[in-house]
Amino acid sequence: MLKPPHIPVLFVSFPFYSSFPKGVSNVFVLGNKLFTVTENNVLRSIIMSVLPPVRKDRIIGQLPKCFSKGAALNTEDEFHNKVKTACQQQRTGTVGFKISKVIVVGDLAVGKTCLINRFCKDVFDKNYKATIGVDFEMERFEVLGVPFSLQLWDTAGQERFKCIASTYYRGAQAVIIVFDLTDVASLEHTRQWLEDAMKENDPTSVLLFLVGTKKDLSSPAQYTLIEQDAIKLADQMKAEYWAVSALSGENVREFFFRVASLTFEANVLAELEKSGSRRIGEVVQINSNSNNLYATSKKKQPNCCQ
Numbered sequence: 001m002l003k004p005p006h007i008p009v010l011f012v013s014f015p016f017y018s019s020f021p022k023g024v025s026n027v028f029v030l031g032n033k034l035f036t037v038t039e040n041n042v043l044r045s046i047i048m049s050v051l052p053p054v055r056k057d058r059i060i061g062q063l064p065k066c067f068s069k070g071a072a073l074n075t076e077d078e079f080h081n082k083v084k085t086a087c088q089q090q091r092t093g094t095v096g097f098k099i100s101k102v103i104v105v106g107d108l109a110v111g112k113t114c115l116i117n118r119f120c121k122d123v124f125d126k127n128y129k130a131t132i133g134v135d136f137e138m139e140r141f142e143v144l145g146v147p148f149s150l151q152l153w154d155t156a157g158q159e160r161f162k163c164i165a166s167t168y169y170r171g172a173q174a175v176i177i178v179f180d181l182t183d184v185a186s187l188e189h190t191r192q193w194l195e196d197a198m199k200e201n202d203p204t205s206v207l208l209f210l211v212g213t214k215k216d217l218s219s220p221a222q223y224t225l226i227e228q229d230a231i232k233l234a235d236q237m238k239a240e241y242w243a244v245s246a247l248s249g250e251n252v253r254e255f256f257f258r259v260a261s262l263t264f265e266a267n268v269l270a271e272l273e274k275s276g277s278r279r280i281g282e283v284v285q286i287n288s289n290s291n292n293l294y295a296t297s298k299k300k301q302p303n304c305c306q
Ligand SMILES: Nc1nc2c(ncn2[C@@H]2O[C@H](COP(=O)(O)OP(=O)(O)OP(=O)(O)O)[C@@H](O)[C@H]2O)c(=O)[nH]1
Pocket: 106, 107, 108, 109, 110, 111, 112, 113, 114, 115, 125, 126, 127, 128, 129, 130, 131, 132, 155, 156, 157, 158, 213, 214, 215, 216, 217, 244, 245, 246, 247, 248
C-alpha cells in the first residue's frame, strides 16, 4: 500500500464526509482526485474525481510570446529544454501540487480588478468599485501536461487600504505592477509600488510584470509616447512590459498565459536544481503511479570499521 505523500494538500470537509467507511480518518484532494487516509495513516483509495478538470482554454502547450522584445523576461520561442524533458518524463516534483502566489499592485483605479475579472470571469464593469484591502482569485492551468495553479491577489490602490494590502505581499512568485496608459503619473508611481512589494519578497526569485491598462482609451499617438517610457522603465526594473485592455479584452489572456508559463518554468527549474543538488547518499524514489511525487530516504551508511 502507498504511504501518503508528504506534500501540501488541501484538506476538505464535504457533506458526504460522514458516510465514509469505518476507519477512514481523513480525506484530501490531490490533483483532481479525492484520497482517504485510514487511522493508521495509510493511503487507502482514490474515491472519485472532485475538482473539475482544468478548463480547455487554460491548457498551455507552448511558451506564449512576449509582448515587446524591448522589455521581456525571456525572448525564447519555446520552453527551456530541461523543462520540456522534465515534463515529458514526469519529473516535475511538487510543481503540480503547488499554488503560486501572484500579487497585483498599482495606483487606485488603474484597472487591477477589471484586469483580473476579465481573465478569470470574462466580465467587465464600467463602474468603479474600490477594492478594500485585498481580494483573490484562483486560476488552474495545465502547462505541458502538468497541473499548475495561480493565486491572483488583487490589492487595493487607495492609500487608506495600502497598509492592509501590503501585509499580503509576502511570498509572491510574481508581481504585476499596473498603471493606466492614459495617466503618466500612474506610470511614475510604479517605482514606489515595486519598492514596497520588494520589501516583503526576494528580488532574485520574483518575476516582475509592468502592465499598462485601458489601451482602448489611448490614441495611437498618446500610446506611442507612453510606451517608450514604459519600456524604458520596465527594462530598468527587469520587468516584462505588456499593454492590455480589460474593456475589449485585448492581450488579457495572452498576458496571463505568459505569467502562468514563466512562473511554471521558474518553478520546474528550481525543482530540478533542488533535486540535482540532493546530497549523495540520499535515494530519490520516483513513483510513476503517484504522479511523480518523490520521497527521499537516507541510504544506510557503510560501516567504515568493518
Ligand atoms: N475604458 C476602460 N476602462 C477601464 C479599463 N480597466 C478598468 N477600467 C475602468 O477603470 C475604473 C477602475 O477600475 P478598477 O479595476 O476598479 O481599478 P483598481 O485598480 O482595481 O482600483 P482600486 O481597487 O481602487 O485599487 C473602473 O471604472 C473601470 O471600469 C479598461 O481596460 N478600459
